[in-house]
Amino acid sequence: MLFYPREWHTACMPIMSIVLLDIMASVLDILIVGGGFSGTTIAAHLLRRATGLSVGILDRGGQPGRGLAYSSPHRFHLLNVPAGNMSALPDDSEHFLRWAQRNYDASIQGRSFLPRSLYGDYVSGVLEQAIADGNQDRFRWLQDEALSLQQRNGQLAVQRKSGPEVLTRAVVLAIGNFPPADPRVPGLGPGSALYLPFAWANNVLEDLPAHGSILLIGAGLTSVDLIMALRSKNFKGSIRVLSRKGLLPQRYRAAEPWPPSGTRRRPVLRVDCYG
Numbered sequence: 673m674l675f676y677p678r679e680w681h682t683a684c685m686p687i688m689s690i691v692l693l694d695i696m697a698s699v700l701d702i703l704i705v706g707g708g709f710s711g712t713t714i715a716a717h718l719l720r721r722a723t724g725l726s727v728g729i730l731d732r733g734g735q736p737g738r739g740l741a742y743s744s745p746h747r748f749h750l751l752n753v754p755a756g757n758m759s760a761l762p763d764d765s766e767h768f769l770r771w772a773q774r775n776y777d778a779s780i781q782g783r784s785f786l787p788r789s790l791y792g793d794y795v796s797g798v799l800e801q802a803i804a805d806g807n808q809d810r811f812r813w814l815q816d817e818a819l820s821l822q823q824r825n826g827q828l829a830v831q832r833k834s835g836p837e838v839l840t841r842a843v844v845l846a847i848g849n850f851p852p853a854d855p856r857v858p859g860l861g862p863g864s865a866l867y868l869p870f871a872w873a874n875n876v877l878e879d880l881p882a883h884g885s886i887l888l889i890g891a892g893l894t895s896v897d898l899i900m901a902l903r904s905k906n907f908k909g910s911i912r913v914l915s916r917k918g919l920l921p922q923r924y925r926a927a928e929p930w931p932p933s934g935t936r937r938r939p940v941l942r943v944d945c946y947g
Contacts, residue, residue: 700728703830703840705818707731708739709792711846712799713760715811719802728812728838730830736813737795739848740872747787748900752893754924756782758791760798768794783926814838855889877901884909891915 702718704711707729715727729736735743751758759767771794772780780786803811817833821843830838851870854860860867868876871894880886886902888895891913899911 698726699827700812700838700840701725702727702842702844703828703838704729704844704846705731705830706739706846706848707733707736707813708846708848709737709741709795710739710848711844712737712795714844714846716760716799716802719799719805719807719811724810726810726812728814728840730814730816730818730832730838732815732817734815735792735796736799738789738792741848742788742792742795744788744897746897746901746904747789748904749788749897750785751788751791752785752924754782755780755784755786758786760795771797785924871898877905880905880907880909882906882908886911888913891918891920893921896921 702725704714704727708731711729711731715729718725718727733743755769755772756766759765759769761767766782768791769780769782772784772786772790775793775797776786776790814832814835816835818830819833820831822829822831828840828843830840830843832838854862854869860869862869870876876898880902884907886907886909888898888911895913902911
């Protein structure tokens with residue numbers, strides 16, 4: 673999501689650097705709030721394509737490219753897309769595959785499913801390379817939390833939790849997904865000690881009884897990730913999964929071309945309706 677004053681119509685193509693700087697000497701052209709996958713790749717692409725614009729990223733963490741999706745400490749938490757389809761560069765479809773072969777395992781193939789944390793390293797590396805290509809002076813990384821956004825005298829002012837406000841001509845919100853809403857079930861709420869509403873909260877797997885009972889609401893890939901994490905912590909209790917449709921994630925299969933070879937194609941009938 674992009675915010676900019678009505679008076680500012682210049683095309684937005686920005687920038688990035690891994691140096692942690694807390695003092696902004698002048699107005700930024702673009703400030704990206706959020707340094708996960710989206711914020712980091714936006715900055716990297718703009719660095720590769722644009723010249724002259726100054727860009728900053730404002731994020732609570734100190735590592736670009738991780739965010740919630742790619743910060744898992746568990747190597748068994750894998751991408752759900754094979755390596756051959758995970759390039760961050762649309763003009764180079766095998767960029768991630770080559771990077772992984774060079775930096776992780778030379779035997780990796782396009783159909784391999786790799787750790788999500790490794791992909792976070794890759795996204796960070798894409799940014800680092802964009803910076804190394806001569807864009808060090810046009811990027812600022814601000815490790816802090818954004819509190820509010822105000823328009824002031826044709827510019828945007830972003831208030832921070834710990835540092836001075838940042839003035840910019842445009843703001844990109846790359847803040848990811850919000851936590852899910854609580855299900856409408858009596859007894860399940862923020863005040864319940866036995867209910868954890870967010871699967872990726874830091875304390876989800878802490879202080880669990882080794883032989884207790886756990887109910888996971890939802891049977892998607894997040895449940896699979898949690899089951900694997902519980903087993904890695906030597907959890908020996910029972911795990912139950914509640915699903916509205918009773919379905920589990922299916923094993924990945926390579927897509928077959930359509931229509932199948934030798935199939936006779938039928939002409940498409942076009943009907944235009946006017947009323």
